Amino acid sequence: MRKGKNISKDILLPVSDSNHRVIIPLYIPNEEDYYKDAFTIFTYCLTSIHKTSISNIKVSVISNGSCSSVNAKLFQLQEEKYIDELIIEKESIGKVNSILKALRTAEERLVTITDADVLFDNDWEKEVLDVFNTFPKAGSVSPVPVFRTHFRLTYNIWFDNLFSSRLKFRPVKDPESMTLFANSIGWPWLDLKYKDVIATLKSKEETIAVLGSSHFVCTYKREVFSKIPKENTIYKLGGDSEHLYTDLPVLKLGGYRLATYGNYAYHLGNVLEDWMTEKHIGLKEEVKKTQNIETLKVLSARPFYYFFTEKVFKKFLRYPVLCRYILKRKGLSEKQLNDLLQ
Numbered sequence: 138m139r140k141g142k143n144i145s146k147d148i149l150l151p152v153s154d155s156n157h158r159v160i161i162p163l164y165i166p167n168e169e170d171y172y173k174d175a176f177t178i179f180t181y182c183l184t185s186i187h188k189t190s191i192s193n194i195k196v197s198v199i200s201n202g203s204c205s206s207v208n209a210k211l212f213q214l215q216e217e218k219y220i221d222e223l224i225i226e227k228e229s230i231g232k233v234n235s236i237l238k239a240l241r242t243a244e245e246r247l248v249t250i251t252d253a254d255v256l257f258d259n260d261w262e263k264e265v266l267d268v269f270n271t272f273p274k275a276g277s278v279s280p281v282p283v284f285r286t287h288f289r290l291t292y293n294i295w296f297d298n299l300f301s302s303r304l305k306f307r308p309v310k311d312p313e314s315m316t317l318f319a320n321s322i323g324w325p326w327l328d329l330k331y332k333d334v335i336a337t338l339k340s341k342e343e344t345i346a347v348l349g350s351s352h353f354v355c356t357y358k359r360e361v362f363s364k365i366p367k368e369n370t371i372y373k374l375g376g377d378s379e380h381l382y383t384d385l386p387v388l389k390l391g392g393y394r395l396a397t398y399g400n401y402a403y404h405l406g407n408v409l410e411d412w413m414t415e416k417h418i419g420l421k422e423e424v425k426k427t428q429n430i431e432t433l434k435v436l437s438a439r440p441f442y443y444f445f446t447e448k449v450f451k452k453f454l455r456y457p458v459l460c461r462y463i464l465k466r467k468g469l470s471e472k473q474l475n476d477l478l479q
Contacts (some may be wrong), residue, residue: 153194156430157356158245159186161259162235163253164209165203176207176408178254181405181417183219185257185332188420192262192428197222197239202229231373235380240362246430248362251354254321254405256413259421261401265356266428271340273434276361276392277383279351280401284315284327285477286334286349288455290384293446294338294348294393295454299463305394306334306468307345307398314400321406330476334469337398350387350394352379354402360436382398389443390436 161182162169165175186196192302198220200208208225224238236250247269261280268278274297287306298304309315312332319327336348364386370378387394405413454460464474 141357142201151254154427155193156246156428157192157249158195158197158239158243158247159249159251160197160236160239160243161251162199162201162232163203163207164201164229164232164235165207166229167204168206171407175254175407176210177409178407178413180214182253182255182257183214184474185417185420187219188422189257189259190262191423191426193425194262194429195221195245196222197243199224199226199235199238201226201232201235209426229373231370231378233370233372233378237365237369237382237474241366242435243359245464246359246433247356248359249354249356250394251402252404252408255354255405256403256405256416258401258403258416260399261397262401264397264401266430268343268346268397269356269358269430269433271342271344272338272346272393272395274391274393274436275346275358276356276387276390276436277350277355279355279395279396280348281318281351281354281404282309282315282335282347282396282400283318283349283351284331284335286347286351287395289349290303290394290447291348292451293388293391293442293453294395296446300340301392303339304348304467305337306473307337308462309333309443310398311333314403318404321404323406324347326411331471333377334473338393338395345398347396347398348394350396352383353404355383357383357387358392358433358436361392364389364438388439388447390442391439391442392436 315332316327
């Protein structure tokens, strides 16, 4: 039996004061061996977002089959207001499907998707916003430039700027951060040939961005997700899931995949090291202000442009003799060219 009137009926929802959401999928099935540092590293990720962001960011965490002890600690973090939206999946549903749980209802203008082992540095949001503001066609921007991304789903950038001096290879701004990234994925070192030059694009406002976006941390314009598949992915991890759900949607709207020129976040991996703790302790608390994000250019579908740049122009640009000629014109020496094409 129903008695009385539900006081929530016909009440309008409050307008959110946030226009940027961060989504973090989390998988910690136990807290031993491989995962013994995982929750501490995750807390570094979470607290660094709150410390270093310059806008009123909302954070969604999706626990994807994590153990009960981890889930209990997540509830505590939500009580402490570090987490705005907490989704608990008892069994693992896969990384991308976890992200979709929060992504399908996100209304913020920008959405950052990050792995749970990323430490955000001061100025990351400021620099990402600067790239979005000065490159109207930017669809995704990572705060971490990584090596060899110049031809990684960037053919629309090459097509638009092939004869422009704004697209050229420049010296890597922070080579040591690239080495740290290589270490985080299991490489013991990074040869100079991977971190001496990088493909960049300069805006009219003199902002420099790097061609290509990382998967492990990246910010997207919300509209690109209108092009994701309607069904969930069949992969728990890997396969073509990130390609279909985060890469191609940007290109289908004619968007550029870019990264900041400087390094503003760190991929930590699964082992906690002293430098990570020192970096985390040294983060500066930023003042939160409303950012002018809603005015960013809205991308719209460009089917012919997408087909031409990804299917036709791509083959044209990768023709060996022509490719060498173009890359040399864009600033590479003969040695750099040979290293890059190995």
